[in-house]
Amino acid sequence: MAGIGFQLRRILSEDTYTATLRAYFYAGLIGSGPWVLSIVSVMLIGVFSLGERMPAQHVRQFLVTVTYLMAVSLIVTGGLQLFFTRFVSDRLFERQHGRVVPNLLGILLLVSVVSAVLALLALGLLFDQPFAYRLLVLANFVVLCNLWLVIIFLSGMKAYNRILAVMLVGYALMVLSAYLLRFLQMEGLLLALLIGHASLLFIFLRDILREYPADRLLAFDFLDRRQTFVSLLATGFCYNLGIWVDKFIFWFNPHTSSAVIGPLRASIFYDLPIFLAYLSIIPGMAVFLVRIETDFAEWYERVYAAIRGGETLQRIGRLKEEMTLSIRQGLLEICKVQGLTVVLLVLLAPRLLEWLGISSYHLPLFYVDLVGVSVQVVFMALLNVFFYLDKRATVLKLCLLFVVLNGALTVFSQRLGPVFFGYGFTLSLLVCVLVGLQLLSSALEDLEYETFMLGR
Amino acid sequence: MSETSSPEPVADVCLLLEGTWPHVRGGVSSWVDQLIRGLPELSFSVCFLGGRRDDYGSPHYPMPANVVHYRECFLESAWQSEPPPTAGRGRDVERDLRILSQFLHAPEEPSAEQGEALLDVLAAGSLGLADVLYSRASWSVIRESYLRHCSDPSFVNYFWSLRIMQAPLLMFGELARRLPRARLIHSVSTGYAGLLGSILQRRWRCAYLLTEHGIYTKERKIDLAQAGWIAERPDDALSTALDAELGYIRRLWIRFFERIGLLTYRSADPIISLYEGNRRRQVQDGADSARTRVIPNGIRLEAWADALARRPRGIPPVVGLVGRVVPIKDVKTFIRAMRGVVSAMPEVQGWIVGPEEEDPAYAAECRNLVVSLGLQEQVRFLGYQKLGDVLPRLGLMVLTSISEAQPLVILEAWAAGTPVISSDVGSCREMIEGGSAEDRDLGSAGDVVAIADPQATARAILQLLRNPTRWQAAQAVGLERVGRYYGEALMLERYRRLYRDAMEGARWPA
Numbered sequence: 017m018a019g020i021g022f023q024l025r026r027i028l029s030e031d032t033y034t035a036t037l038r039a040y041f042y043a044g045l046i047g048s049g050p051w052v053l054s055i056v057s058v059m060l061i062g063v064f065s066l067g068e069r070m071p072a073q074h075v076r077q078f079l080v081t082v083t084y085l086m087a088v089s090l091i092v093t094g095g096l097q098l099f100f101t102r103f104v105s106d107r108l109f110e111r112q113h114g115r116v117v118p119n120l121l122g123i124l125l126l127v128s129v130v131s132a133v134l135a136l137l138a139l140g141l142l143f144d145q146p147f148a149y150r151l152l153v154l155a156n157f158v159v160l161c162n163l164w165l166v167i168i169f170l171s172g173m174k175a176y177n178r179i180l181a182v183m184l185v186g187y188a189l190m191v192l193s194a195y196l197l198r199f200l201q202m203e204g205l206l207l208a209l210l211i212g213h214a215s216l217l218f219i220f221l222r223d224i225l226r227e228y229p230a231d232r233l234l235a236f237d238f239l240d241r242r243q244t245f246v247s248l249l250a251t252g253f254c255y256n257l258g259i260w261v262d263k264f265i266f267w268f269n270p271h272t273s274s275a276v277i278g279p280l281r282a283s284i285f286y287d288l289p290i291f292l293a294y295l296s297i298i299p300g301m302a303v304f305l306v307r308i309e310t311d312f313a314e315w316y317e318r319v320y321a322a323i324r325g326g327e328t329l330q331r332i333g334r335l336k337e338e339m340t341l342s343i344r345q346g347l348l349e350i351c352k353v354q355g356l357t358v359v360l361l362v363l364l365a366p367r368l369l370e371w372l373g374i375s376s377y378h379l380p381l382f383y384v385d386l387v388g389v390s391v392q393v394v395f396m397a398l399l400n401v402f403f404y405l406d407k408r409a410t411v412l413k414l415c416l417l418f419v420v421l422n423g424a425l426t427v428f429s430q431r432l433g434p435v436f437f438g439y440g441f442t443l444s445l446l447v448c449v450l451v452g453l454q455l456l457s458s459a460l461e462d463l464e465y466e467t468f469m470l471g472r
Numbered sequence: 473m474s475e476t477s478s479p480e481p482v483a484d485v486c487l488l489l490e491g492t493w494p495h496v497r498g499g500v501s502s503w504v505d506q507l508i509r510g511l512p513e514l515s516f517s518v519c520f521l522g523g524r525r526d527d528y529g530s531p532h533y534p535m536p537a538n539v540v541h542y543r544e545c546f547l548e549s550a551w552q553s554e555p556p557p558t559a560g561r562g563r564d565v566e567r568d569l570r571i572l573s574q575f576l577h578a579p580e581e582p583s584a585e586q587g588e589a590l591l592d593v594l595a596a597g598s599l600g601l602a603d604v605l606y607s608r609a610s611w612s613v614i615r616e617s618y619l620r621h622c623s624d625p626s627f628v629n630y631f632w633s634l635r636i637m638q639a640p641l642l643m644f645g646e647l648a649r650r651l652p653r654a655r656l657i658h659s660v661s662t663g664y665a666g667l668l669g670s671i672l673q674r675r676w677r678c679a680y681l682l683t684e685h686g687i688y689t690k691e692r693k694i695d696l697a698q699a700g701w702i703a704e705r706p707d708d709a710l711s712t713a714l715d716a717e718l719g720y721i722r723r724l725w726i727r728f729f730e731r732i733g734l735l736t737y738r739s740a741d742p743i744i745s746l747y748e749g750n751r752r753r754q755v756q757d758g759a760d761s762a763r764t765r766v767i768p769n770g771i772r773l774e775a776w777a778d779a780l781a782r783r784p785r786g787i788p789p790v791v792g793l794v795g796r797v798v799p800i801k802d803v804k805t806f807i808r809a810m811r812g813v814v815s816a817m818p819e820v821q822g823w824i825v826g827p828e829e830e831d832p833a834y835a836a837e838c839r840n841l842v843v844s845l846g847l848q849e850q851v852r853f854l855g856y857q858k859l860g861d862v863l864p865r866l867g868l869m870v871l872t873s874i875s876e877a878q879p880l881v882i883l884e885a886w887a888a889g890t891p892v893i894s895s896d897v898g899s900c901r902e903m904i905e906g907g908s909a910e911d912r913d914l915g916s917a918g919d920v921v922a923i924a925d926p927q928a929t930a931r932a933i934l935q936l937l938r939n940p941t942r943w944q945a946a947q948a949v950g951l952e953r954v955g956r957y958y959g960e961a962l963m964l965e966r967y968r969r970l971y972r973d974a975m976e977g978a979r980w981p982a
Contacts, residue, residue, distance in 0.1 A: 469611050
């Protein structure tokens with residue numbers, strides 16, 4: 017999320033209510049990212065396609081295909097996202113702006129080739145759908161994999177009005193195309209998805225190319241191990257796998273799922289509540305970004321400036337306490353805002369689901385998921401603090417813990433029966449957050465020791 | 473204590489040298505060379521300590537046959553060599569670190585027991601470099617000592633100063649465990665070499681001799697006062713300028729050298745200096761007066777017999793300054809004194825004998841001074857000359873230095889029959905007027921004048937040149953004095969005896 021702190025502080029420096037509101041709005045937009053907007057758009061497409069000449073079965077096949085596209089592309093590129101974010105921040109820190117774009121194009125080329133090969137293999141071996149379907153899935157997959165790498169630059173871009181506009185245009189284009197192309201059935205909807213995401217990808221790419229001029233077209237410096245942190249690949253992979261592993265377990269347990277299209281299975285009563293719940297994290301994400309990237313980041317900078325600038329140990333200690341306080345306040349504020357959101361949604365949920373035409377059968381799971389995704393925001397905030405403190409090993413451990421716990425507890429919850437569905441996901445996040453808080457506490461405790469004695 | 477070094481001595485004398493022989497030319501190095509070659513019946517094991525390997529080229533002195541073992545050790549490698557994992561048995565890292573920190577950095581003067589405890593820690597190797605550099609115990613000791621003693625300067629400077637001081641100590645502990653055993657230890661300075669000697673003595677339980685040519689701790693203080701590498705906060709630097717008080721980090725460094733010097737003074741016996749002034753200084757710095765003694769440098773008298781024979785009859789009307797043309801020799805005072813001399817005795821020549829390359833700007837200033845005083849005819853710059861050729865042609869040798877220890881050139885001048893006028897620095901008065909009562913009875917071998925006093929210098933020169941009786945008396949005293957007290961044979965004999973006593977005498981109490 018390099019650079020967003022600077023943007024947020026710039027907006028907040030105006031010190032007016034509208035500026036504050038704008039900062040939170042911007043943070044929500046960047047933080048929740050296009051993938052929350054994707055959920056909304058795709059759900060919108062699903063909602064209006066339903067009943068109009070298209071059988072419910074096809075709409076469902078479309079939704080499940082999209083879900084798999086999202087899940088697999090995020091898991092496949094998750095490691096690269098973190099890895100490349102760090103690579104870019106390091107290069108920007110070294111003021112080597114010229115190396116950004118050639119390497120971005122390099123990694124996009126690599127991602128395109130690898131994702132296309134993976135998709136070709138999967139589609140060729142596992143699917144017997146029509147060629148058009150398979151081709152569109154392949155194209156969508158490659159575009160999504162690229163998009164996830166491009167959006168890591170959003171936070172660093174200055175023109176947030178433009179980001180907003182591009183997102184609106186992209187998703188509007190997607191929904192509109194879907195409306196116009198729905199006569200082509202599922203293929204039309206997939207084509208609309210492709211048009212939407214591809215337009216986002218290319219417009220953002222164009223903006224990045226303008227922002228970071230370069231004298232080379234392609235570079236593969238990110239493959240040089242001396243300039244990168246390989247552990248980030250594992251961390252990003254585990255984090256994204258952790259987010260999806262409970263879903264996969266539900267999809268591939270025959271008792272909780274049904275085949276939808278080709279080898280793709282889905283679990284309608286598990287999937288719908290969690291996707292809806294994800295929409296609720298927007299306020300929490302906004303608060304998380306504003307607090308962590310402004311308050312915490314400022315204190316963090318002061319602590320390290322004091323260490324480098326030769327301040328007394330007492331002063332370094334006092335600044336560290338302020339930094340700790342800013343973390344505490346940030347987490348507390350996320351909890352407050354997200355807690356309020358959860359309470360409101362719990363109160364409104366029955367009517368909301370009724371209005372959306374979703375069975376109240378989903379309500380208990382929706383409540384559990386609401387709590388789960390809210391804890392996930394806290395988890396993300398913690399991970400971000402650890403990244404600031406450059407505790408890559410800790411983040412990797414926490415993400416590994418998340419994958420293992422989410423997998424194990426989800427399997428366990430399936431044994432216990434439908435009343436316990438969703439608890440695996442929520443509980444695993446809760447444990448990770450508690451462990452993370454404990455680790456953070458000792459990391460802050462040892463901050464001076466590790467900085468001075470171990471040179472970390 | 474683990475015995476990794478061989479129990480059977482491989483050499484008689486383990487000679488510890490810091491920044492001198494065989495890599496650096498100079499007074500101390502030639503003394504070392506003289507000592508080793510002069511005592512061929514003894515075998516030496518030499519350990520050279522230096523800062524950075526790259527600072528030293530190939531050795532300037534060929535290795536004598538009686539050096540049976542030679543090793544070099546550089547401070548910079550204190551960071552590279554990770555000592556082998558130390559035995560876990562009864563290891564109390566925090567206690568050891570506290571001993572280290574208390575002795576080296578605490579403002580209070582450490583007790584003898586604290587010094588013993590530190591040497592025990594270093595000799596036993598119970599503390600590893602990793603303990604000092606990375607352990608939590610080390611962190612808490614540093615933190616504590618910072619909070620207790622030092623609230624003013626920046627922590628990062630304090631922290632790194634401590635690390636840079638402590639790391640080499642562990643390396644020397646490690647080195648002490650590896651050096652081959654010798655019958656006695658002889659260090660030629662305090663400082664790191666002296667510290668290594670103290671650790672070695674702890675392990676070998678043998679005699680430990682210390683010879684100091686200059687006063688190491690004093691020299692370090694001068695270096696530190698001028699050191700630009702010590703990062704200090706502007707207000708600290710300001711206070712240095714305003715009330716002549718040193719910044720905290722400088723004080724910390726000075727204290728460090730004082731403490732390791734103290735450790736050496738407490739371990740070594742005898743503690744030898746070149747002259748009485750330095751002996752007093754050692755006592756002032758913590759050496760036990762009963763252990764101190766003076767052994768002056770000596771020159772090979774036979775080598776100068778020829779020069780003496782070539783001396784013409786009478787007093788040559790030539791006054792010579794022998795030394796490099798650098799500010800410390802205060803050549804300008806000599807030139808100004810020559811103005812006074814020439815006004816009274818126009819026939820007198822002033823020769824400046826010594827290379828001018830070291831400080832060309834200063835040499836140019838000196839030449840300008842000669843011109844502006846109108847002495848072009850009388851004062852000549854001869855550059856480097858063989859002393860054996862020059863000394864017989866001098867009527868007087870003059871030293872105007874503002875700092876000297878025990879200049880060999882005075883002894884050489886006497887051996888060549890030249891009386892000497894010197895500024896009152898180092899051991900010069902002791903040499904010219906005599907040290908012991910017996911020595912004083914011989915009389916004066918020239919004259920001593922205040923530093924930077926051209927009038928007094930001119931007067932002293934004129935008095936000797938114009939008074940042949942006094943001049944002849946001074947020449948005779950010089951010859952007698954150098955022959956009696958400053959012969960190389962005498963110096964070597966004294967060390968031979970010290971070594972023999974140390975090897976044969978009672979084993980160091982275990």
